[in-house]
Amino acid sequence: MDYKEGDQLIIQEKGENDRDYFHLRKEIVVKVFLKIAFIVLTTFSIINIFYNTYSIALLDFLAALIALYTVKALKNKQTINLAIKISSFNIFFFFLLYVLFNGNTDNGLFWVMFVPIFLIPLHGYKKGTAISILFYVIVFIIAYFGIGEWQNGEWNFHSYIRFVASSSILLYVIYINEYAIYQTNLLLYKKEENEKRYIKKLQEFAELDYLTKIYNRRKISKLLEIEFKRSKRYKVGFCLAIVDIDYFKKINDTYGHNTGDEVLVGFTNIIKSSIRETDIFGRWGGEEFVIIFTHSTMQESYSKCEKIRQKIQESNFEGVHITCSIGIACYNDTIENTHELIAQADKALYKAKEMGRNMVQTEG
Template sequence: MSKIINNHNSRFRWTILRKIGGLSSILILIVWGIIIYSIIALKHIRDDLQEIAKLDVPLTDVYNKIESNQLELQIAMNELLWLNKNINNLSTKKNIEIKQKLKSTKGHIDKQINQGTGLLLSHREDHPEFKAKFQKINSALITVQKESHTLHSIILEITNAIDANNYPEADIIEEMIAKNAKFDSEVINLVKAVKEFTSRRLEVVEKHEHTFLMINIFLGIIALLLSIFLSLIINGNIQNNIFRLSQKMSEVRKAITEKNLFIPASNRTFSSDEIGDLELEIYKTIKIFSKEIHQRERLSHYLKKIATTDQLTGAFNRFKWEEMLRFEILRVDRNKYSLSVLVFDIDFFKKVNDTYGHDVGDFVLIEVVKIVKQQIRVTDSIYRLGGEEFAILAPYTSSEDALTLAERIRKSIESHIFEYVTQVTISIGVTQFKVTDNPKQFLKRADLALYKSKERGRNQVNILFDS
């Protein structure tokens, strides 16, 4: 027992507080993991957004301004066509305005293209996909610039012809319209290239957000499952300990109720938490209590034995006789079965004591009881009523069966060779209980039958049916 206690105290104490604290620590670590990952993911998203602000927004502003200048160029060209159709209303002032607008528009377009080219040169992309998109935008800018110069040259030629009051050739007008359409197409291609490039950043951000969401969900599910798993382990451990305590207390209650000896197993391993401490204390208490029960049961059995047993012969004493006689008579009244009694004395026992001494007399008494116990049934019982007088209580036995039993006992004693004494005989009186009897009448009739056996010469059996 001391070994169990020492082992219990020396090992790590995984207390309930530590179990709950451990669970909380794991959950806190998972939460911190989610927070740290969120911070890192948000930093990546912020970096991408800053990259958009540095390059994608200026590029978008460039192609918006190019579109605006394209629109102004379209307006100027339409005004020029209108002038060309109304040759009689040619206005030098109006033509000058168109020239100035063409010059201004061309300058703005060149400026925006140069700005876009500068932005592309200032940002280096190593990723193959992004590098290809960079090249596509750069090519589109160069083409727009080229088409812008070509269209500007044609329009400037037309305006110069108008200044000289010369009607422009039809093929020049058609070339201007074709070049304008070509210029519009290249601007549209530039817009598409810029949009395609800027959209890749949004795709990266969306990818980050999706990954961020999935990992957070994954970590959340892990935290939930882990918390449930650890909670089940802790709760299961506590419930198992409590169940063992309840089971142990039930066994103790049952042992007390049934007055059985209860000693718990000594090779038990206790948990290191507070419930384990309580279980250990209960185990020690039960151990002590079990020993107390054992000692009390032994003492009670001993006291009961000396209170109901004749110390010399081992037969029941007169106190037990009176108790069992009343009990068997009550059972006869309830169940209506036969009950017989045999009363016997050792013949000339006083002579044995006087001739051989009391030690030999005691030996004879012990031997007689031993022989009688060998002849009677399990349901029968022998009592020493006093001195050399004995009685046998025979339940479920009729007078005829009792007479047979008595004769068998008498012959067994008569034929037995006693040490120190050559021969010992007994006289027996037999009677059967009647429904009109009381205990006193029943025993008196047995005594009268015994007296009759003595009166007729001893060493015989007599039965009496009526008092």
């Protein structure tokens, strides 16, 4: 098992923490809008009944029901995109019908300023602005045909121009504000992603051997402690093998350190391809490597190590032929800690060297 499968850095938990700034902001805006819309529309529906403006009261009531339905749907299913579509549809057509029925009675056009305030954050500065422009174009057309008729003729061309100008300026200001927020959030998001990549790199440097890209001694020691405690708790066996390249110093002295490095990398690749994904492999130091055979017996581990030894013996490393010695020790109830297990595996390795190298020996 190499670091990608066995110990990948978890940068961010899934679920709530996995949402980005843009999604979170949309969710907040739509929830706030729906709650405000339901309260305000219900209130005005009641008020308009008392003022005998039943068509507006009915319009308010229907829009309030849609807002309430969307709140329920969002709460039960967390369908944020559906909630945004329903909310946008609600606000778009509600205010169009409101302008059509009410005109500028009691300065009713004031309320259309809230359309871009909600639509642009919900849909983003591009799409939201486009929808808002479409809305205002329709409203401007309706308002133009109301010149001389609305407010008993008080709604004139000058009133219309002021309304168009103020609405256009407001739309532009909201667009610029949303664009600035988007760019700021984008920069923060990119910065956060860069920090995550940097942290991941730091962890790799701290846990991986720079040459072979497998676990270093520090990391393999931690994983060995974890495996030891797990086996002790659940009574599951595992074995530790220490693998040493025979006469590696002679290879460096004869062929040079570059060739020695190539041998180490090739040696590592052979072992990686020979063990299970659940096994743990790392560089102990120099030409010594460690394999943790999880859920394994001595017999199984010995068989795997013997196959590795044969593969190494039969392989050609840039014109260099090498062999390896392997010492194996397995966990049992008499071993109190990882230091004892390592000592036993080291003792088995020493036995293999004493007996002529290029062999697998066991201890314990």
